Every structure is written in structure tokens, then in C-alpha cells.
Amino acid sequence: MSEAHDHGLPPKSSVSRWFLTTNHKDIGVLYLVTALFFLVFGGLLALLFRLELITPGADLLGSLGYNQAVSTHGLLMVFWFISPFAFGFANYVVPLQIGADDLAFPRLNALSYWLYLFSGVLMGVSFFQGSTFAGGWTMYAPLNTPAYIPGEGLGATSVVLALIMFTAAVTLGSVNFLTTMYRMRAEGLRMRDIPIFSLSINLTVWMMLFAFAALLAALMILTSDHILGTTYFQFANDGSTLATDADNPGASLLWAHLFWFFGHPEVYIVFFPALGVMAECFQTFTGRRLVGRKWFIISMVLVAIQSFAVWMHHMFLTGINLPIKTIFMATTIGISLPFDLMVFSLIYTMAKGRVRFTTPFLFSLGALILFIVGGITGVFLGAIVLDYQFRGTYWVVAHFHYVMVSGATALFGGLYYWYPKITGKMYDETLGKIHFATYFVGFNLLYFPMFVAWETPRRVFEYSQDLQIWHSMATVGGFILGASMLIMFYNLFVSLWRGEDVGDNPWAYATTAEWAVSSPPPLENFPGVPTYADGSLSFMDDEEVARRTSGPGGSGVAADGGTAADGGTASVTTAATATPATPAHEAAGEEHASHASFWPFLVSLGGFVAFLGLSGVRTGSVVYVSMAAVGGLVTVGSLFGMTREPFHAPEMPIAERWPFASVEKMKLGMWTFLASDIVLFGAFIGSYAFVRVAYGWSEWHHDLIPAEHVTMPGLINTYLLLTSSFLVVLAMVAAERESKKGTTAALAGTFALGVGFLINKGIEWNHLFHISTEMFPNGWNLSTNIASSTFYLTTGLHGAHVTIGLLICAYMTYRAWTGAYQGDDRAIEYFGLYWHFVDIVWLFLFPLFYIL
């Protein structure tokens, strides 16, 4: 494709393109390649500790080396490989499947990718900071607070910060995908009609939106304990009674609750995209529509909801009470039922169709078999009495690898399935089948002996001599599995040059829309605006779009006309050409969508430097402090640059938008982000409530809070924030009336009140830091006790939100002063959504932290 046709994007052969691109297909490829890099990284670590486990004892890596290898292997595979690998496909395929020309916010999509990449780089750098994280992928606290980490523990802090960066990437991605899927579906494509892979991604991002917010809260609290010196996870504060939990009885359970509230949905976050790939491959290679498609979808929805009500089955061996364990045993056993239905649906699809054993199908079928084994062995762990026996053993290790790696197995199938679409070349089928055979043998030789040797204690390098044969078999299996991946890399790499050219659709019965365009698809995806109004995919040209969108009723929202006939099936009709020459809107000379921006890379680079600096600020090192400061400046500066950059990402003129037809994409994006922020603050407030209940709700105030901590500063701040919210809505009214002075004055007033809020908070904090009473002779600061920690961190997080709001407000005040927003108050409204949310949070923090 020529450079001119790529709207300023350099060609794919140019390195600069990959730093600049915001196009979903390019970003998808970047995700896939990066995730495969982290697969190799995590895989090599696994091979290292499998070598260690040939014999009991740490004679190869040493004890700390072993702990580091095991912990980072888990983190890399769960966070930096599987989900990003799935989101490589999601990026590439979902817009094509739903009829969109890109994601709703292309620069945000690039930002997600670069944050992901740099979070992984930070994880890598942590290996060079003495030692990296060694406390298990579940990061249990207080084990992973600095007091219990050998050495300075800077590498461990870096890993926690890397995960925060990763979580930011995921949250932005979730907002982007949800906005895209609810605002940019082709006309006639109802939510229930979108292809099953896209549907699986939709449910995955819903789970991500809420689950990762809880993880973010957990990570921020852990980071605060690492860097700021709060004591959320410390048993005692005086340094002499570490063996007792009298001062903070909720310490260890708090982490478990926060982590597993995220952690169990994470299992489905990892597995759902794989399930989507399996469903696509089963349909394509049996030539049969998914049997019981409606019930398959309902089951997925049920699992997505129920996934948030099973987390305590990871805590059966902790001190939580028996009634709650029983409830969570029931919900856990219950969640297996919809999975049964999905498994039977896939099996029946196979039975009813004519199977063609291509490589993608073999991987999908293999994944199904592995998942059945993983699922059944998981039910054992969901039963309380059996879990008492199995918890902390290799039964758990074997079970979750059969589940998680079965997901990866399906995703490898997805890689073969979409490889011709992404590259335009066909892979070598024979090598693909050899890869599958080697992979499947290696997998089972690696993980099945772990069931037999289940009495081996998990995370420990010592085990009974009787079990050595099983561990030796597993090590051999691990190397076979690793070697099988080399076959795949070779096959896919060589096929880029030697592979046969494929047309639009190399698979006989593939029916989803990505197969209706060329391989690879053009930059703008489709030759016109896609529609399913007559039951199958066709494309509207500019003339038709203009006719439909002009005049009264030309809202751009699809009417309740036609619907997609069969799961979004794309049999191209009417004027559509499968391989377009020039997009219709381009031929008409319309303004092009932008596809290039360097700012997402710079923002993420700045974030990386800042976080690396933060990992070592507690040492007082000038280097670390400087990096934190410079990185922070680069991040803020780049965000400002991104705001100023002209970037055009047009909404589709005609699209299916239920149930958010009248909520434009910026507004929907903001609301979606706020829903995630609700969970973040909810988890912080929930943590406060939890540790207070653990301590004794009534005693808390008497024992831990000084009399000098009074209501009035909180009340004054409540007045300030309420008034600032009032001024924001007045700014909207003024903008509607095209009163430049009114708009500017109201926004300036909002800014001034926000600054007043922070000053008042600063005065209050300074006073509390320096009180000297009989109970608190050294002041009441972040480290004084668990109550002070919860107060400063929760209100501090809120203060950080206020500060971000003020930066935006200052910019908008300047813009209003120069004449912006007159007659169009939307930007003020979107800012207001955020600002009012910050106000609402304070309406709960005020009573909880100042009155009750």
C-alpha cells in the first residue's frame, strides 16, 4: 500500500511506523509479537526451575533464585503473556468482525499497548536491582512488604509498580473496547448477533473493567506500604511484636480478599477469549453453526457475573468463617454448570458437523480436552473438605495449568487461524500438525505427572524422593513443550516469505466479517460503511450515507430495520467488493481518520522512567529521585502534547448503538472509566471498613485516632467541593448561552475552590503530622497506626484525583478565556462527569473519616 494511501503513516517496513501507529491492526500485531516475547521469557524461567526440580533441593538456582524464577514466571505468563496475546487478536479482529474501521479511541489504544510494553520492560529491569520479586505470583502480604523481603527489595517494588502500569493499560483498553462495541457496530448487528469471539471479548473487558480496578487498589496499597510507609499489611508497628497481629488483625486477610476479588475473574478473563477462539474454529472447521448458540452466550454472561462471587474459595484455609466458606463453595460448584453447557455445545457442534482437522481446529480441540481435565480437577478444590487436603500442593499447580494453558492452547489455534488474514500468507500445514502433536504430548507429560505427585508442596523446591520420577517426567515434558514452540516460530516466520498467498478467505466455512475483506485488510478496513440491514453484509457508499444522514432523523443511529441473520454472518452482497480499491469516503475526499501519533509512546516512556525512579526513592538515591521527577515531567508534558495534537477519529455515520444510542462516544468512555473508578475507590473504602471491622469498629476511633482529628476541616472541604461542582454546571449553562465571561469565571471559580480544598487538606495534614499528645507523642502520620494509614492513603488518593481534575480545569479555563466551548458545552460536561464523581466520593469519605 502506498504511503499516500496510509494517510502519513510510514510503510510497514519502516521501524518508525511501529512507534507512530494507532491503527488497530498494527497495534494487534504489536501485541501479538510482544506477548510471544514474554511467553519465551516466562517459558525460559519455567525451564530453569524445572531443571532445578529434577532433584529435590535448590542446587542449581539457589533458594532465592528459585523463588524469583517461580514468582516471575507466574506473573509473566498470567499478566504479560496470555491476556495481551488474546488482546492482540481482539485488537486485530474485533473491529473487523463488528464492522468498525478502528477502535473508538485509537491513540488510547496505542497508549494501552505502550504502557503494557514498558510495564514489561520495568519487570525485566527489576532483575537487575539486586533481586526481583520472589514472593509468589499471588503477592501475598505481609510476606511481600519490605520488612519481609531480603535486601533492599527494590526489584520487588519495581514489579509491583510494573503491575500498576499494566493495570492502567488494561483499564484504558477496557474503556476503549466497550465504547467501540457499543458505539461502532455495523447497522443491524445486534449485540446478540456479533460473532462469538467478539462477544467473548466484550464479556472479558466487562470483567476486566471491574476486576482490575480491585487489583489496582490492592497494588496501590501495597506500593504505599513499600514506598510511603503506610501499615496496611503490617502486623505491628513498634518493631518488637511482629509475631502478634493485635495491632492490625486484618493485615493478611485484606490482601487475600482484594487480590482474589480480582484473581478469580482473572481466570475467566484469561479463558474467555480462548473460548471465543474455540467457538470460531469449531464453527469454521465443522461447517456448522454453534449448537445452542443462544444458551452458549447466556452461559458466558452468567459466568462473567458469577465470577465476582466465588473469590473466597481461594481462602478456605484462612480464618474466614464457615458460613461464608459454605456460601462460596456453593457459588463455586455452581459456576461449573454454565461451563458444562458450553463444553457440551462445542462437542455437539463437532458431532453435528463435518470436521476438518486443520491445525487451528486441532489446537481448539486439544484445548477443549485439556480444559475438561482442568475443570473437573478444579471442582475438587471448590469443595471445602477436599481443599483442606489439596491446598498448597501440586494438585493446584496441575489443575490451574490445565485450565490456563488450555486457554493458551486455544490461542495458539487462533494464531494459526488468523495468521493468513494478518499476513496474507498460508503457514505450512504439516509443520502445524507436527507442532500440535509435539505440544500436546509435551503438555501432558509436563502437567499430568503433577496430579500423580500431588503431595509435593507448592512453591517449594524440596519434595519426597519417592516423587522424583514424576518430577523428572515433568521436566522432560517441559522441554518437549518448549521445543514444540520452536516449530511454531519457525513455521510462522518462514511462511512470511515462502507461504502461499491467500485470498480474502482461505477457510471454506469462515463466515465472520474479517474474511470478507482482503488479507491483510486495508487501513480503513471496509470499502464503505458496513451494514447488515438486509440480513447480510453490504457496504453503503458516500451517496447513500449522505442520503441517510441528511435531513430530519438523520441521526446516524441505525433504525430498527434489519438485523444480522446468523451470528453476524458475512456473505457479501450488493455493491460490496471483497477487496476494495479505494474506500468510498476517501474517494469522495472526506477528511481522513488519523492513524499516527508519537505521544502514546512518549507518555509511556515517561511513565516507565518515573516508576523506575519511584522504586528506589525510599533509598534517598539522587539517581532514583531524579528519574522519578524527570519521568513524571515527561509524562505530564506528553499528555499535554497529546491533548494539543490534532487527531481525527470520526464516529461512524450510521451504526448500531444499543443500548447507548444517545450517549456519544466521549461521554460513554468517561462513564465507563468512572465505573472502574467506582470500584477502585470502593475497594479502598472496603479496605478501610474491613480493617476497622477486624480491629473492632467502635474501639477504632477511641484507640487509634487523636482528639485533634476533628470534623470541621472535612466539613469545610465538603462545602468547597459542593460549591465547585455547582460552578461546573453553571459553566455549562454559561457555555450554552455563549457567555465567554460566565464560562471563564465559573471554571476559574471551580479551579480556585479545588485549590482551596487542597490547601485546607494540607493545613489539616500538617497539623496532624505534628501533634504531640500522650497517646501520639510523635504526631499522627502515615506510619503511626492502621487508622492513620487508611485515612491518609484514602483521602490522599482522592486528593490526587482532585489534583488531576485541577490540571484539566486550569487548561479548560484558559481555553474558555480564549473563546472555546461557546455554544458547545460537551467538553465541560465530560470534565464535569469526572469532577462530580470526585465530589461524590468525598461525600462518603467525609462521614467515614471525619464523623463516624
Place this chain on the structure above:
Amino acid sequence: MDWKGYTVIYVVLFVFATAQAVVEFVGIVDSAYWLAFGIIMVLSVVKAVGVAAYYQHLRWEPRAVTYLVLGGTVAALALTAAAAYSIV
């Protein structure tokens, strides 16, 4: 909504915030803690709903936006309530 409507909401929010502080100043928090807790938290919820409904215009948005917000709220409440109950 015009500026008069927004002003009425602002006055109500201001009065409710003051009422929360008054509950403490008159000693109900000391004499009947859980009654005070109930009054204060209900007032907070009413204020939050007021801001969301009128200042964030949820009242005029499609119900789906409200469900989106409720989804996050229910998730946070479920975590808080179940975690706290687990150690009672």
C-alpha cells in the same frame, strides 16, 4: 435543567452536608452511634444520588448508563460486605 434548578440542588446538598455535621455536634454520635451512623450514611447516599442524577445528568441519560454505574457500585459493595462478613 436551568441555573435555578441547579441552584436548588446545590442548596439541598449544602443543607444535608451541614445536617451530617450537626448530627455529630449535638452528640448523637456519642449517645446513639448506630442511629447516627444510619442518618449520616442515608444523607450521604441521598446527596450522591442528587449529584449523579442532576449534576451528572443521569436522570436524562438512557437507563443503561445508570446500570453501568450501579454495576461498579454493586461490585464494590459486594466486596466490602462479603469481606467484612467473612471475619465477623
